[in-house]
Amino acid sequence: MSRKTLTRRQFVAATAMSSTALIAAPYVRGAYAAGKLSIGFWDHWVPGANKASTDLVNEWAAKEKVEVTIDYIPSQGNKNLLTIAAEAQAKSGHDIFAMPTWWAHSNADQLEDVSDIMGKIIAENGEVNGTAKYLGTAGSKWLGVPACVGSQIKGPCSRIDLMKKHAGIDVQAMYPAGSEPKADNWTLETFLKAAEACHKAGFPFGIGLGETTDNVDTAGAIFLSFGAHLVDAKGNLTVKTDEVRQALEFYKKLIAFLPPDVAAWDDASNNKWLVSGRGAMIMNPPSAWAVAKRDAPQVAEQCWTHGFPAGPKGRFAPYLPYFWSIWNFSKNKEAARSLLIELSKPAAIEKMVVASGGYDLPAYAKLTTLKVWQEEGPPKGTLYHYPNPYNHQTLSIAASPAPPKIAQQIYAQATLTKMCLRYQQGEAMEKTLAWAEGECEGFMRS
Amino acid sequence: MADVALQPDRVGAKQPARNRSGLQRALKRKSTAAFLMTLPLIILITLLVLYPAFYSLHLATLNKSMQRFVGLGNFEFLFKRDTFWLVVKQSCIFAITAVFFKALIGFIVAHFVHNIPAKGQRKWRGMLLVPWVIPPAMSTLAWLWLFDPSYSAFNYTLSFFGIGPIPWTGDAAWARFSVILVNVWYGAPFFMIMYLASLKSVPEQLYEAAAIDGANWWQRIWYVTLPMMRNIIAITTLFSLIVTFANFDIVRILTAGGPLDHTHIFATWAFRIGIEGSDIPLGASVSLFMVPILAVAAIFILRDVNKRGNES
Structure with missing residues (x-):
């Protein structure tokens, strides 16, 4: 077999020619020239709502030549929390992940700073509400882009007929569709009287005192309405204060007018309470109303979502946002940023909100008056005040303004509802406060 | 019961052949066969049980933010x-x-x-x-x-x-x-x-x-x-x-x-x-x-x- 040897001159010439050809050749953009991107979105409970996100992502992917994979991860059974924990440990997984409430902060060190794109998004959509800032920023760093998908306010959803008949309150007149609330008299005092009247009539308010989020969120808003914080923004213990005592006293009175089994309620209990027609009010996003629309239309027709009652220190409503965050181990951060800008455009947001039947809430000031909330029904306008269009109430999260890493523990351990139950079950006030103080001290470990 | 399959000694065989017969003997041993047959399970248990167990031991020695060793x-x-x-x-x-x-x-x-x-x-x-x-x-x-x-x-x-x-x-x-x-x-x-x-x-x-x-x-x-x-x-x-x-x-x-x-x-x-x-x-x-x-x-x-x- 003959063997041809390559001379030094031939080698240099061949290398030079190949280099020239590579540099001079025209750039051919392939089908997926901009790489791959994997996304872990929250799996929406509204049928068909995921499709809006998929369509928007696919449109963007086709335009940007990015190969995209989307996983819809449910929050049932905390599957999304388990996936976040696993990806954080493995430092591998999706590029973008939908982080619920506290999880952007608890993974802050592993998330990409998206302040650069947040500037542009805020300029277009308006200022972000305070709770989204509290949960989504660490110092000057934005830990994710506030996602409209899954974000919700857990305000009162009242039965128009029962509130009018038994408590003498016209919730539609108080929160009229299409105009500003006339709710100056809608205070915790009025609320308590209404709770008593509805309880006497056999339709108690369905407010849980279990350890799941719906229960904790309501307690959080009521505590804030009294100015009651267990830990302040600087991380100091503030359990043994008059404000906390007032909040506990209020809850003790309220529990007497609630169903006897509220200590065992979970996030489904209040929904069932409303849909079954047994209660005059629950604190929930419009999911319960949407289920009633399907299963008990006569109940749905009487539902009206509105603002929280005001306490001595203001009117607070529970708000739970999601964030689309980029893991710092993502291999395609630029594409991820580009997609998040696209998903945060007003038209994209409106499309997702419409697909969710008005359930999803944008965190931006200019996007609280979309048409969908004016038109959803029956009754028409039932969701008009759901997105807080007049900033009538302060959107908040339970355990704030404590530093988020401490607040998350207070929230997850349901310290607020446990305090209320302990005190209501006969424990001395000071003993309950001492117990809560001990718990919070434990939450402060670094 | 003998654990080794009997092989007649092959006196005078060359060195590589002796090595090969050693390997064959090892493979014919019941304990080797048993080990090889259980190896997939051992690997599975190591990956799915032992590794997580030791990893959780490691995690338990870290502080809340998982950046510092805190022992017990x-x-x-x-x-x-x-x-x-x-x-x-x-x-x-x-x-x-x-x-x-x-x-x-x-x-x-x-x-x-x-x-x-x-x-x-x-x-x-x-x-x-x-x-x-x-x-x-x-x-x-x-x-x-x-x-x-x-x-x-x-x-x-x-x-x-x-x-x-x-x-x-x-x-x-x-x-x-x-x-x-x-x-x-x-x-x-x-x-x-x-x-x-x-x-x-x-x-x-x-x-x-x-x-x-x-x-x-x-x-x-x-x-x-x-x-x-x-x-x-x-x-x-x-x-x-x-x-x-x-x-x-x-x-x-x-x-x-x-x-x-x-x-x-x-x-x-x-x-x-x-x-x-x-x-x-x-x-x-x-x-x-x-x-x-x-x-x-x-x-x-x-x-x-x-x-x-x-x-x-």
Whole structure:
């Protein structure tokens, strides 16, 4: 077999020619020239709502030549929390992940700073509400882009007929569709009287005192309405204060007018309470109303979502946002940023909100008056005040303004509802406060 | 029995051939074959059990943000928390009570089934095993509906007799009763089938001899059946104790640890702290606390089983 040897001159010439050809050749953009991107979105409970996100992502992917994979991860059974924990440990997984409430902060060190794109998004959509800032920023760093998908306010959803008949309150007149609330008299005092009247009539308010989020969120808003914080923004213990005592006293009175089994309620209990027609009010996003629309239309027709009652220190409503965050181990951060800008455009947001039947809430000031909330029904306008269009109430999260890493523990351990139950079950006030103080001290470990 | 397959010595063979025959000899050894056959399982266990176990040990030694080694600091912290001791107490109450009743019910039912004529016994065995073969997450959901705070089917039925409503999951004592009840319902068939197998292996002659000696029903159980079943009882108790201590699904679905943390056991509290509270090192420490408790139980029970094995 003959063997041809390559001379030094031939080698240099061949290398030079190949280099020239590579540099001079025209750039051919392939089908997926901009790489791959994997996304872990929250799996929406509204049928068909995921499709809006998929369509928007696919449109963007086709335009940007990015190969995209989307996983819809449910929050049932905390599957999304388990996936976040696993990806954080493995430092591998999706590029973008939908982080619920506290999880952007608890993974802050592993998330990409998206302040650069947040500037542009805020300029277009308006200022972000305070709770989204509290949960989504660490110092000057934005830990994710506030996602409209899954974000919700857990305000009162009242039965128009029962509130009018038994408590003498016209919730539609108080929160009229299409105009500003006339709710100056809608205070915790009025609320308590209404709770008593509805309880006497056999339709108690369905407010849980279990350890799941719906229960904790309501307690959080009521505590804030009294100015009651267990830990302040600087991380100091503030359990043994008059404000906390007032909040506990209020809850003790309220529990007497609630169903006897509220200590065992979970996030489904209040929904069932409303849909079954047994209660005059629950604190929930419009999911319960949407289920009633399907299963008990006569109940749905009487539902009206509105603002929280005001306490001595203001009117607070529970708000739970999601964030689309980029893991710092993502291999395609630029594409991820580009997609998040696209998903945060007003038209994209409106499309997702419409697909969710008005359930999803944008965190931006200019996007609280979309048409969908004016038109959803029956009754028409039932969701008009759901997105807080007049900033009538302060959107908040339970355990704030404590530093988020401490607040998350207070929230997850349901310290607020446990305090209320302990005190209501006969424990001395000071003993309950001492117990809560001990718990919070434990939450402060670094 | 020889463990090595006999090979005639091949005197004068070259060195590589001797090596090859050495390899062949090793491969023909029963222990090598056994090792190779179990290797996939060993790899699987190493990957899915040993690695996570050592990783959780590592996690338990880190601080909350997982950036600093704190040694046994997490355990030191836990020992000062009232809720932790409440969880320890509840885990013990839950596991011991549930295992006791599972064993008792399993023993009684096994005797009933054993006394059913062979023809109809298979049907009963199959039916009684149903709770054990349904995935517990699914069956507990059905129990949750039965215990539902507002729409309990049990309360509905009891209301016809003027009883209730009973706060099955809303009151600490009732909630503990409910989670133990579901665990007993789920686990008793396992004891039943193990005890039934054991009962069938007791030689009939022993009972005949006891009857000739004038032993009554109780004496037959105490002096014949129980001694013959001791090893099975010990092993099933140990196995069930481990599984019950590590239970998660039943408590998580039924009460999620409430009310006021009164039904939390190690696994559910570890999940609450580690996953829901984002304090993975502390969650890992809580779950690891089960290890010494179960290790002590295992040592005592297995030592007893070995002792009896040697005596016989």
